[in-house]
Amino acid sequence: MIMELRQLRYLLAIAEEANFTRASEKVFVSQSALSQQIQALEQEVGTVLLDRSKRGVRLTAAGEILYHHAQRMFLELEQAKVAMQELEGLQRGELRVGVVQTVNDYLMPALVTRFAEQYPQIRLLIDELSSDEIEIRLENGELQVGLSFVPVSNLNIESESLFEERLVLIVRDDHPLADQAIIPVQSLDKMPMVMLSNTFCTRRLWEENAQLASAQPQIVMEMNTVSSILAVVEKTGLATVLPKLTVAEKRFDHLVGLDLHNPTPSRQVGLLWHRENYLCSASRAFIAIAKQVSAAFTP
Numbered sequence: 001m002i003m004e005l006r007q008l009r010y011l012l013a014i015a016e017e018a019n020f021t022r023a024s025e026k027v028f029v030s031q032s033a034l035s036q037q038i039q040a041l042e043q044e045v046g047t048v049l050l051d052r053s054k055r056g057v058r059l060t061a062a063g064e065i066l067y068h069h070a071q072r073m074f075l076e077l078e079q080a081k082v083a084m085q086e087l088e089g090l091q092r093g094e095l096r097v098g099v100v101q102t103v104n105d106y107l108m109p110a111l112v113t114r115f116a117e118q119y120p121q122i123r124l125l126i127d128e129l130s131s132d133e134i135e136i137r138l139e140n141g142e143l144q145v146g147l148s149f150v151p152v153s154n155l156n157i158e159s160e161s162l163f164e165e166r167l168v169l170i171v172r173d174d175h176p177l178a179d180q181a182i183i184p185v186q187s188l189d190k191m192p193m194v195m196l197s198n199t200f201c202t203r204r205l206w207e208e209n210a211q212l213a214s215a216q217p218q219i220v221m222e223m224n225t226v227s228s229i230l231a232v233v234e235k236t237g238l239a240t241v242l243p244k245l246t247v248a249e250k251r252f253d254h255l256v257g258l259d260l261h262n263p264t265p266s267r268q269v270g271l272l273w274h275r276e277n278y279l280c281s282a283s284r285a286f287i288a289i290a291k292q293v294s295a296a297f298t299p
Helices: 005-017 020-027 031-045 061-088 101-106 108-118 131-140 201-212 226-236 281-297
Strands: 050-053 056-059 094-099 123-128 145-150 157-172 182-184 192-196 218-223 240-243 255-261 266-274
Touching (some): 005 020, 005 031, 020 031, 056 061, 094 281, 101 108, 157 226, 192 201, 192 240, 201 240, 226 240, 226 255, 266 281
Parallel strands (some): 094 123, 192 218
Antiparallel strands (some): 145 266, 157 240
């Protein structure tokens, strides 16, 4: 059986686009040429790979099998290419890293600055993603390294804890609670707050701890970025709950972070990578720098 790499690449494009026209544009061939190559591939493997209908195109059971094997094959070819390039050292290439938003906000500026200073020839691509998305993309080979929360749920993902991230109550310095160093979570019952939406781990962690303390803060506003929330807190006087390191940089002159207890919301931030995939030199360098930088950010 002889299958050409281009035929497998075409199959991947069709599966991902679910449309011959879009797939042909993606791989830069005509739709007729694309169709002919897929037909040739089906003849080679002796079975139908695509279910074509007026509603679109989708993989058959046999197509699904070949699709997943082709995905893995192209990933390993890319890893082989990276490994061979590394014979020249860390002089070229790119590294794609996934990071959750809260960690991206306070840790990544220092981390990427140091990495760029030491390895200016490496193109660093940072994707801000949810913790679930980071694990999925590491599994699929779309990311080389992740910065997220540990432990992980995927057995194929290796992880290493960096530091404990504690959530604190963040208020303006004229807030009635601003002069208290420690705030019992139960005392926040009915307090008006602006929070990240419940699609974020930070929000879910906070709600779990509030529930443990029998507190029901009044969420009057939801936003999707940390910087926007901090700006709203400074302008309106509303309170929020975010990682303590969010206000450590003093980007907002009139905000203070107050420790929470009974209970204290906390979690572990860590590095993630695929257990079986090749860990390239750029990945290893990034991991080493992440450990150095995060040591200074440990509360």
